[in-house]
Amino acid sequence: MGEQGRRLTYSGKSLLLLVALIAAGFAGNFFSLRLFTGFNFLFGSIAVLLVVRLFGIRWGLVAGLAASAWTVPLYGHPYAVIWLCGEPLFVGWLLHKGKKRNILLYDACYWPLVGVPLVWLFFQHVMHVSVLGTVAAMLTYWVVGITNALVASLLLTYIPRIAPLYGLDMSRTIPIHHLIFNILMAVVLIPSIVVMVIYGKGAENRYLKEMYAGIDDSLKVASYETRLKLRELAAKADGAKPRDAEVAVSLHGILLDARGRQPWRITLVDGAGRIIAGTDSVPGSVSPYDPCRGGSLEQVGENGIYRCMPTADRPVPLLQRMHDATFLRRAPLAGTTWSMAVESPFAPYQRALLHDHIKSLLIVLGLNMFVLVTSLSLSHRLAAPLYRLSQVTTDLPKRLLRENISAWPESMVSEIDQLIGNFKVMSIALSQRFQEITYTNETLEHHVAERTGELTRANEELQKEIAERKTTERQRDHLMVELQKKNKELEGIVYVASHDLRSPLVNVQGFSRKLAKSCAELDEFMAGLALDGAQQARIEPLLRETIPKSLGFITRSIEKMDSLLNGLLRLSRLGRTAICFETLDMHLVMSNIIASVTYQIESAGARVEVAPLLHPCIGDSVQVTQIFSNLLDNALKYRAANRPLVVNIVSEKFAEGVRYCVEDNGIGIPRDQQDKIWEIFHRLNPGETPGEGLGLTMARRIVDRLGGSIWVESEPDVGSRFYVVLPCAPESDGHVTTGA
Structure with missing residues (x-):
């Protein structure tokens, strides 16, 4: 059917x-x-035509072969496959070549042009069926085919609604004349088909009952007349047995009279199964009785009626076999060992049945053709104004801008005519609106031109400002590079200065110790000398108080300077230390920190409480340990003297990271000092608390490098809460190392 006809994706x-x-x-x-014996209403072509429409000719042929395969055992010949498979080929070819998609119209063309001639050819010249049976078969296939095409066409009007469920790529709309045509055909054809089916089934039953009643009547009459004749012959013979020849001749005439003008066969059979007399036998001849020689016998009636169906050595339709079938009933003859059999051929009844069936088929077919032509004409007449209206109103705004539409369609249907009138009014209103819009558009174009000039000037100024800002940003970026260089130079200077200052301190520290040792030796030497009281009073304070006290100040200053230099070295090395990012078990980190300061905690009488759940984070284990070690060390240093120190460590997970809180009940930090504690060398109580003032400075530097943040909330004489935010741990653990 081509790409247009095969509207399906093979999902x-x-x-x-x-x-x-x-x-x-x-x-x-x-x-x-089943209509009657040999004739059936086949529904298979409904699905076959749907396959042709949706999947194309090839799959339609496959569906036709599958559907028609059952007709071989059903009818007793394979020839029905030919015209039943020709139907999807013909309809599919027209769907591929034609512009319309009306499978009912194409199927109505197939049967008179191709299907019916094929049925005539095979029934008449291949299977040698009677003209009456051939005509009945032709009309039956014709009517059934058109009816199934109508049902398939009706189903196709609803398939677009379920197209997305089965991967169908079909148009969601159908032409209105198709819809009207299908509805008109369905309204007339379907009831007539139902009446025909009911009439066909009733006609066969009526003729069968008539035949059964005739067989019973003939059997009763023949049996009665035969018993009377036998009594008459017995009375004439005066007790002697009548001769067989005389009995056969007498009974032959009685059976002929009992049959009358009916085409029946009446036979009198003895107890041994031999024919005594019969309507079709020669009087006096004795032969065995075989009512169904070479055929199959089966009971078909409740009153003992059997049907003899002849067998065929070649494909013969069931219609033809039924034509040659006979119906019989055999009953015992009262008072004897004999039996009476009546046989009736079905051919006369079949001819009458076919006559009735052909009449009903002709009526349905004639009605069908009339409705077909009427539906085509009426559907086009009803749909033509709508089609013309759709053409006129297609791209209506542009057409109204180019021209005035005058060729409006007309319709005899009031609703369609009203719809056309509505479009006329709408087109007039649109024309007026377009004129207003045109005028407004011209006015707007003038204003737009003025506004465009203003915007152009503003844009030029903006571009100039942007250029100036870019120049400023470029200058800032040079400044930033210079600042980074200066920071690196400053770190180098700090490192070199702290390293170079250590040598003089070592010399001062060494000479101080040597001077202390020399003072001790001088004290010993002076103890052995005999000095007067004035000299003794003058020298002893110098050797035992002034000089040792001065050396103590020098030593403590050297130690303080050494501690400051060590802090500067650590701070300068911090920016060059590599960071190894990994998922940290914070319970383990806190346990190690607490274990390292256990002595200080016990000495201070303090208590450190860690929450049962500490969320893991991403960071460098050494530097994170240094952060929380400094915070815990500060809590121990700045504890309150009037209460035991309690430190609580908890965590909370947020979208931006994990927030840890180290809370203590120490002396607290004044509000004016809370921003200064992060400065280098800054301490709250320089004279009372040991330290260099570098712990919190280094903690902030480390947190910044780890991509986190740190701040404090504190109240004097209540305590402090230090907050540290670090990145969250991912679902799967891993680590990556980065340089400084």
């Missing part, structure tokens, strides 16, 4: 739909509706 659901339709085609013929 899993679409293939499932294809298999379901092929199975439905076979089931439609398997569960066909």
